[in-house]
Amino acid sequence: MESSWSTSITQSWKKIAGFAPDALQLIIIIILGFILAWLLKLIVREVLKVVKFDVFGYRVGMTSVLSKASITHSPSEVIGIIIYWCAVLLFFLIALGTLELYAVDHLVTSIFTYIPRFVIAIFVFLLGYFLSRFLSRAILIGLVNAEVRSAKLIASLFQILIIILFSAMAIEQLGIARGIVVATFAISFGGVVLASAIAFGLGGKDMAKDILERRFKMPKEEKSKPDEFSHL
Amino acid sequence: MSKEVKKEVQQIGEVDVLVGIPSYNSARTIPHVVRAVSAGLTKYFPKYRTLLVNSDGGSTDGTQEAVKETTLDDLDVLLMEHPVYPVHKIVTPHHGMPGKGNAFRTIFKIASALNAKACAVVDSDLRSITPEWIELLIEPVLFHGYDFVAPYYKRHKYDGTITNSIVYPLTRALYGKRIRQPIGGDFGFSGRLGQHYLQKRVYDTDVARFGIDIWMTTTAVADGFKVCQSFLGAKIHQPKDPGADLSEMLAQVIGTVFRLMEIYYPVWSEVADSEAVKEFGFKFEVGLEPIRVNLERMVDSFKHGLSNLNPIWKKVLSPDLMIQLEEVASHHVVEFHLPDATWVRIIYEFALAYHRKVMSPTHILKSLTPLYLGWIASFVNQTMESDAGEVEERIEALNQEFEKQKIYLLANWDKGIKP
Numbered sequence: 001m002e003s004s005w006s007t008s009i010t011q012s013w014k015k016i017a018g019f020a021p022d023a024l025q026l027i028i029i030i031i032l033g034f035i036l037a038w039l040l041k042l043i044v045r046e047v048l049k050v051v052k053f054d055v056f057g058y059r060v061g062m063t064s065v066l067s068k069a070s071i072t073h074s075p076s077e078v079i080g081i082i083i084y085w086c087a088v089l090l091f092f093l094i095a096l097g098t099l100e101l102y103a104v105d106h107l108v109t110s111i112f113t114y115i116p117r118f119v120i121a122i123f124v125f126l127l128g129y130f131l132s133r134f135l136s137r138a139i140l141i142g143l144v145n146a147e148v149r150s151a152k153l154i155a156s157l158f159q160i161l162i163i164i165l166f167s168a169m170a171i172e173q174l175g176i177a178r179g180i181v182v183a184t185f186a187i188s189f190g191g192v193v194l195a196s197a198i199a200f201g202l203g204g205k206d207m208a209k210d211i212l213e214r215r216f217k218m219p220k221e222e223k224s225k226p227d228e229f230s231h232l
Numbered sequence: 233m234s235k236e237v238k239k240e241v242q243q244i245g246e247v248d249v250l251v252g253i254p255s256y257n258s259a260r261t262i263p264h265v266v267r268a269v270s271a272g273l274t275k276y277f278p279k280y281r282t283l284l285v286n287s288d289g290g291s292t293d294g295t296q297e298a299v300k301e302t303t304l305d306d307l308d309v310l311l312m313e314h315p316v317y318p319v320h321k322i323v324t325p326h327h328g329m330p331g332k333g334n335a336f337r338t339i340f341k342i343a344s345a346l347n348a349k350a351c352a353v354v355d356s357d358l359r360s361i362t363p364e365w366i367e368l369l370i371e372p373v374l375f376h377g378y379d380f381v382a383p384y385y386k387r388h389k390y391d392g393t394i395t396n397s398i399v400y401p402l403t404r405a406l407y408g409k410r411i412r413q414p415i416g417g418d419f420g421f422s423g424r425l426g427q428h429y430l431q432k433r434v435y436d437t438d439v440a441r442f443g444i445d446i447w448m449t450t451t452a453v454a455d456g457f458k459v460c461q462s463f464l465g466a467k468i469h470q471p472k473d474p475g476a477d478l479s480e481m482l483a484q485v486i487g488t489v490f491r492l493m494e495i496y497y498p499v500w501s502e503v504a505d506s507e508a509v510k511e512f513g514f515k516f517e518v519g520l521e522p523i524r525v526n527l528e529r530m531v532d533s534f535k536h537g538l539s540n541l542n543p544i545w546k547k548v549l550s551p552d553l554m555i556q557l558e559e560v561a562s563h564h565v566v567e568f569h570l571p572d573a574t575w576v577r578i579i580y581e582f583a584l585a586y587h588r589k590v591m592s593p594t595h596i597l598k599s600l601t602p603l604y605l606g607w608i609a610s611f612v613n614q615t616m617e618s619d620a621g622e623v624e625e626r627i628e629a630l631n632q633e634f635e636k637q638k639i640y641l642l643a644n645w646d647k648g649i650k651p
Contacts, residue, residue, distance in 0.1 A: 145479040145601045
């Protein structure tokens, strides 16, 4: 009886003693991870400040997006925080890998394989978002200067189209329900284009008539005549 | 320069006076300009070696042929004394990005290669140019030691609205020289200044298009060259649809002014007030054809801009200014009035937004168009019954407002972007 107890305790102790170095290694890697992640955050934040990333963020509308989401940090600080937690996660996964457990190893490998696709998807989505803002603003200004009545509507529709396009690309990159995403995108995109065409056709009927009349007929009304003075 | 032009330049050797005519599809008007320039050179500078350069941007209507074929038929009637040298002509296409700037670069290069003492450039679509223009643009350089001669025209009270409402008052407030037509398009300059222009790297930018005139004037003033202006009389040129590319034109001209503000901040930040520049020529009144102005369309553009571009303007303009614009927009065409103080603040805040890069520079500049049209509508409303002299007084009042508010611009120049 006594012998079986002592054997069991000895075996448990041996297991703990065998696991302890791994556990210690895990704790050290995690602590090191936090320190290095903090350092990385600091470096990235300072570099972004030096290259005036916050000014760029303001120009492309990043600051207003953050404030809408009630985030009070500057764009460079937000990037720093994202990098901090990514680095922490990375070190955590490396630490788990030291345990050499099959399930953990499998999980770590899957996550490491998925990370690049996830990063690309985020990048594609952000690119689409900022591109849509930039282009819709350019279209809005151009249409307002051309005195097109539905300028805001057309610019907004264009922005939605770009966001849909890039969102579909991002989701496709993540590999989530590919068939459904492609079908949904095709239906949404086609629907928006058709709706825009109908709206433009109905709303722009008079404008199209005016353009054709101006091109092929002599102007009738005084109001349609251009100014005669030179701006320069 | 092409090999043929280089060869021609080598054959000519040196010239004293050079006149350049940049052109693009001006076959109808350029013969008159060439005749006026040739007559001016022959009549007023008979003892000098002179050259006429036509720098063409690839016209397809026979502009270059028209220049080559133009001769001075009535020379005997015109001349007081026989010229020692004939007027040489060089007709050359210019390369690079299309626009007046590259035509000017070709002219500067030829002037530099020929060691020209005094040069002038005149537009190819002028209908009112006379031989006296050449005398008035060249003489201050050749005989009085000036480096830059700006034109001073008599124009219709509503002509040159970008000049009157933004470029003249802003340039005057910034650099302290009262040059009435800083983007006139016809200038005289010394060979020394021509070489200085040639060293600048602006010919592949937007400056090389509509911005080239204000760039020449500002560079001459800010780099300390001796400047003056000559009264040339009326400026009448070939009519074209003025509203066709207004937004693009406004963006290029104002963009150049704002870009130059970045470069010359050390210069303009030290200038406290403005002074008159020496004037040449005899001022006289000229009759000008009446012109049509569509006030309703301009007010409509302003209101349309306010309701659609609001989020963009809010990034550029202060909240109190946005409230003032709402108030202005509430009035009907007849009572439409944009006060001088508001207009000056708008321009200064656009300059600050451009400096702080609050968004794409093109977006900032192009969103100014409806505000500019609003200002013109207000200006026309106020001066409908005024004669040319009264309108000039009105422009002078606007100038003083620009000078008064310069302190606001300076105080905010170094502040960061809005939170």
